[in-house]
Amino acid sequence: VKQSPLGAGGEFDLIRRILAGAGTGPTEPWLQSQIRAGPGDDCAVIRDGIAVSVDMSVEDVHFRRDWLEPSEIGYRSAAAALSDLAAMAARPIGILAALAVPRREADLAAGIMEGVAAAAHDSGAALLGGDLSRSPDRVVLDVVALGHAPNPVMRSGARPGHSIWVTGSLGGAAAAVAAWEQGRSPSAAARQAFARPTPRVAEAAWLRERGVLHALIDLSDGLAGDASHLAAASDVGILLDTALVPVHPAAAEGHPAAALRLALHGGEDYELCLAAPAGAIEALAEQFRQTFQLPLTRVGSVIRGSGVALRAPGGSVAPAGAGGFDHFDGSEP
Numbered sequence: 001v002k003q004s005p006l007g008a009g010g011e012f013d014l015i016r017r018i019l020a021g022a023g024t025g026p027t028e029p030w031l032q033s034q035i036r037a038g039p040g041d042d043c044a045v046i047r048d049g050i051a052v053s054v055d056m057s058v059e060d061v062h063f064r065r066d067w068l069e070p071s072e073i074g075y076r077s078a079a080a081a082l083s084d085l086a087a088m089a090a091r092p093i094g095i096l097a098a099l100a101v102p103r104r105e106a107d108l109a110a111g112i113m114e115g116v117a118a119a120a121h122d123s124g125a126a127l128l129g130g131d132l133s134r135s136p137d138r139v140v141l142d143v144v145a146l147g148h149a150p151n152p153v154m155r156s157g158a159r160p161g162h163s164i165w166v167t168g169s170l171g172g173a174a175a176a177v178a179a180w181e182q183g184r185s186p187s188a189a190a191r192q193a194f195a196r197p198t199p200r201v202a203e204a205a206w207l208r209e210r211g212v213l214h215a216l217i218d219l220s221d222g223l224a225g226d227a228s229h230l231a232a233a234s235d236v237g238i239l240l241d242t243a244l245v246p247v248h249p250a251a252a253e254g255h256p257a258a259a260l261r262l263a264l265h266g267g268e269d270y271e272l273c274l275a276a277p278a279g280a281i282e283a284l285a286e287q288f289r290q291t292f293q294l295p296l297t298r299v300g301s302v303i304r305g306s307g308v309a310l311r312a313p314g315g316s317v318a319p320a321g322a323g324g325f326d327h328f329d330g331s332e333p
């Protein structure tokens with residue numbers, strides 16, 4: 001099965017170990033012919049361009065129940081799964097949701113599923129099915145997203161000389177989490193970014209139609225970490241200009257270095273990061289901004305080499321290093 005290499009990090013070391021243990025996958029020719037993309041991209045893609053992804057949300061890992069309304073727990077989880085469809089430039093078809101809640105929490109379950117259905121509706125997807133279970137104490141929600149991508153945009157198409165662009169602005173969701181963790185209430189804009197992210201499905205389709213998407217990923221772990229996956233899959237390096245990174249207004253309220261850290265390493269923005277030939281997007285960017293009321297910003301370039309480097313305004317270059325969200329980084333929260 002076609003696998004795409006991932007970037008550095010404990011979570012991704014564990015995925016590499018699991019995939020190594022799984023062997024080389026099916027060798028039967030019919031089965032091989034059904035699979036166009038396997039592990040390591042945003043979705044698996046099977047023949048005729050059916051794209052599938054799965055995304056899990058665990059209480060006290062991805063959210064706290066006192067931060068969000070039940071419907072928001074459902075909305076953001078489903079939006080995260082749908083964002084992986086956007087990351088292949090796939091058109092959503094439907095979602096399936098498996099939910100576990102503590103006993104006697106029927107209203108909680110109903111509220112969460114109301115949010116799941118709303119996110120599906122907002123992206124033009126149907127609710128196709130699911131599963132409901134009792135949980136000992138925590139909420140666990142697992143969402144499968146199904147879409148159609150006859151010409152999926154993979155992570156592997158970035159080439160030296162391409163430009164790196166991102167949609168929207170970054171660090172808003174992380175600013176909300178930082179506020180809650182410091183015992184403050186996040187601003188309305190930060191809370192919105194965390195609780196009701198918008199999968200960039202229409203934006204990806206618009207860019208794909210114009211032939212400018214050579215590589216694509218969604219920003220779930222933070223720009224630095226997700227760019228490292230794009231770099232690894234494409235066997236290139238990525239140089240990000242820190243002065244160009246569009247910082248979300250809610251993240252920009254603090255010290256500039258802290259704001260940049262939220263934007264580069266915060267995660268859960270669910271914006272898109274793409275590679276396009278140099279000069280290909282400049283002429284489209286203003287039309288994009290007017291169509292979607294959303295920034296489209298060049299943040300760096302693809303270079304020979306590997307990994308992600310940051311170029312400061314003075315010109316000094318340093319490896320981006322760790323700092324994205326990593327479930328298995330070995331440190332305790």
Ligand SMILES: [Mg+2]
Nearest residue numbers: 042084087218
């Ligand atoms: Mg993704």
